[in-house]
Amino acid sequence: MATKQDYYKTLGIERAAKPDEIKKAYRKLAMQFHPDRNAGDPEAERKFKEINEANDVLSDEQKRAAYDRFGHAAFENGGPGAGGGEGFGAGFSDIFEEMFGDFMGARGGGRGRAARGNDLRYNMQITLVEAFKGAKSNIRVPSSIACAACNGVGSKNGAAPETCATCHGHGKVRAQQGFFTIERTCPSCQGHGKVIKDACPKCAGAGRTRQEKTLSVTIPPGVEEGTRIRLAGEGEAGLHGAPAGDLYIFVSIAQHNVFHRDGANIYCKVPLPFTTAALGGQIEVPAVDGSRARITIPAGTQSGHQFRLRGKGMSILRSKERGDMFVQAAIETPVNLTKKQKELLQEFNEAGGAKNNPESEGFFAKVKDLWEDLKD
Numbered sequence: 001m002a003t004k005q006d007y008y009k010t011l012g013i014e015r016a017a018k019p020d021e022i023k024k025a026y027r028k029l030a031m032q033f034h035p036d037r038n039a040g041d042p043e044a045e046r047k048f049k050e051i052n053e054a055n056d057v058l059s060d061e062q063k064r065a066a067y068d069r070f071g072h073a074a075f076e077n078g079g080p081g082a083g084g085g086e087g088f089g090a091g092f093s094d095i096f097e098e099m100f101g102d103f104m105g106a107r108g109g110g111r112g113r114a115a116r117g118n119d120l121r122y123n124m125q126i127t128l129v130e131a132f133k134g135a136k137s138n139i140r141v142p143s144s145i146a147c148a149a150c151n152g153v154g155s156k157n158g159a160a161p162e163t164c165a166t167c168h169g170h171g172k173v174r175a176q177q178g179f180f181t182i183e184r185t186c187p188s189c190q191g192h193g194k195v196i197k198d199a200c201p202k203c204a205g206a207g208r209t210r211q212e213k214t215l216s217v218t219i220p221p222g223v224e225e226g227t228r229i230r231l232a233g234e235g236e237a238g239l240h241g242a243p244a245g246d247l248y249i250f251v252s253i254a255q256h257n258v259f260h261r262d263g264a265n266i267y268c269k270v271p272l273p274f275t276t277a278a279l280g281g282q283i284e285v286p287a288v289d290g291s292r293a294r295i296t297i298p299a300g301t302q303s304g305h306q307f308r309l310r311g312k313g314m315s316i317l318r319s320k321e322r323g324d325m326f327v328q329a330a331i332e333t334p335v336n337l338t339k340k341q342k343e344l345l346q347e348f349n350e351a352g353g354a355k356n357n358p359e360s361e362g363f364f365a366k367v368k369d370l371w372e373d374l375k376d
Contacts, residue, residue, distance in 0.1 A: 022058050029047075131223050134221035134315075141213055141215060149202040150200035153196075171191040223251055231249065266312070266324075274332060280299035287309070303329060306327065308326055309324060
C-alpha cells in the first residue's frame with residue numbers, strides 16, 4: 001500500500017498555516033485539478049481526491065489537531081480523529097458556496113435564523129424655528145409589531161416551534177449531483193430550522209401583526225436639511241420572534257417667509273425707504289431666536305449692502321455656538337407719488353450732480369466712451 005503524502009505538502013502550505021491560507025491553497029488546487037477541466041486524466045482525478053482529503057482534515061480544527069499529533073494514524077482503524085467526516089462532497093460544497101454563494105443567495109441563511117424585520121423610513125418636516133430651538137414631536141408610523149397573543153413566536157398560546165423533520169434543524173437540505181453537492185434552503189421550514197405545528201390564529205403563524213404605533217421623537221437644535229435620525233428596533237417586527245428592523249427619520253425644513261438658511265448662517269433681506277438709505281437712520285429686524293436687533297444705517301447705503309450680526313444665526317448641532325445673521329439692504333423706490341412729491345424730486349434732481357449718484361454717472365460715462373469707440 002502506497003504511503004500517503006503529508007497533507008500539508010499536498011496543499012503546498014506550512015504546518016503553521018492559518019485557516020484562510022489553507023482555504024486559499026485548497027481553492028487554487030481544486031480548480032486546477034478539477035475533473036471537468038481534466039477530462040480523461042486519471043492522474044488529475046487522483047490528485048483532486050488527495051487535495052480534498054487533505055482539506056477535509058486541515059480545515060477542521062479538531063481533525064487538524066489530531067493529525068498534527070498522530071499523523072495519518074489518527075484516521076485509521078478507529079483512531080481518535082476517525083469517522084464522521086462528510087468527505088469530498090462536503091469539502092467541495094464549501095468551495096462551491098464560496099465561489100457562487102453570493103450570486104445564488106446561498107449565504108446568510110444559517111440554521112434557525114429568522115428574518116430580521118424590515119427597516120422603515122419616515123419623512124418629517126419641521127419649521128426653521130424648530131430646527132433652531134429643537135423640538136419634541138409625536139409621530140404615527142404604520143408598522144408590524146410582535147403579536148401579543150403568541151409573544152411573537154407564531155404558534156398558538158406561544159408554544160415553542162418544533163425542529164423541522166426535513167432538514168433536522170439545519171435550515172438547508174443537500175442534494176448530490178455528480179461531483180457537486182448542492183445546498184438549498186429547506187422547503188419545509190424556509191431555512192428557519194423549526195416549524196410551527198399549530199399556528200397562532202391572530203397572526204396566522206407570522207409572529208407579528210399590522211398596527212400603527214406612536215413614537216416620541218426629539219429633534220436636536222441645529223439639525224440640518226436631510227439629517228437622518230435612526231431609532232434602533234423601531235422598524236417592523238421580525239418573523240417568528242426575530243429582531244425588529246430600525247426606523248429612519250429623514251428631516252426636511254420648511255421654507256421660512258422671512259429668513260433664508262445657509263448652513264449655520266441666516267440671511268434676511270430688508271426693504272429700506274430710499275430716504276433712510278440716503279440720510280441714514282436706525283431700523284429693527286427680527287432674529288430667528290425671537291429677539292429684535294437694532295441696526296444703524298449709514299447715510300448713502302446702497303442696495304445689496306449687508307450688515308453682519310455675529311452670533312444671531314442658527315444653532316450649531318452639538319455645540320453652544322451659533323452662526324451669524326446677514327441683513328441685506330434692498331432700497332425701495334417710492335411709488336404712487338403725489339404731485340407735490342414729484343415736484344420735490346424733480347427739484348432735487350435738478351439741484352443734484354455727479355457727486356450725488358457717482359455709480360450711475362460713472363457707468364454712463366463708460367457707455368458714452370463705448371459708443372464713441374464703436375463709431376470709429
